[in-house]
Amino acid sequence: MNLLLLSPADFIAADRVRITDRRLQHLNTVNKASVGQTLRAGCLGGLQGQATLLSIDQTAAELHVNLQDPAPAKLPLTLLLALPRPKMLRRTLQTIASMGVDKLILINSYRVEKSFWQTPFLQPEAIHAELILGLEQARDTILPEVILAKRFKPFVQDQLPALAAKTRGLIAHPGDYPECPRALSEPVTLAIGPEGGWIAYEVDLLSQAGLQPVQLGQRILRVETAVPVLLARLF
Secondary structure, eight states: OOSEEEOGGGEEETTEEEEOSHHHHHHHHTSOOOTTOEEEEEETTSOEEEEEEEEEOSSOEEEEEEEEEOOOOOEEEEEEEEOOOHHHHHHHHHHHHHHTEEEEEEEOOTTSOGGGGGOGGGSHHHHHHHHHHHHHHHTOOOOOEEEEEOOHHHHHHHTHHHHHTTSEEEEEOOSSOOBOOOSOOSOEEEEEOOTTOOOHHHHHHHHHTTOEEEBOOSOOOOHHHHHHHHHHHHO
16 A cells, blocks of 8 residues: 545544544554654545554544645546456456556457456446555556446447547557557557457457557467556557
């Protein structure tokens, strides 16, 4: 926990917070925090700064906060991601939040098993919990927007063209395509498929929506690897 991430409900005064949940346990067992210690803190959806520990025991901690710094800038990226396996989804959500993705769209694909959409990890509170862990890791306070698109064709045909307008549209897909570009400064809409890749029909529909296929080479990467590799290369 590189950032003590606070919510508005934690505030008991304008400059004072009280925490009693897993963050308290982390302060006690991992940070071994003591009264007077200063920690990096931030308010979810708001500013960052310092928090000074006023009191702590096994039931609660109170801190004085001074939040004046903005959150780090988001990547100018809309990420269209074929829904990964549930366990991989949890790790990928943390990575996406840590790397500063602005908008995430989890979408269906021919190679996405129907059972994946039934996982409890897709419940809003479960998604929120993983994103929070990613923000804490990266010292960020702004959550990415997350959209679930269970029907591929209607979303790609009806909504994606408007989302991708005025952005660099890219499809990460193995094959005889141009190399993925590097170090872009323009807004990007990026589609990453399942580990077996998009099927040809899906690539065609994504292309019609304004996205261009690009490749990373001959190696086929796991989704949890492909996401940070592509984001680091693009930005």
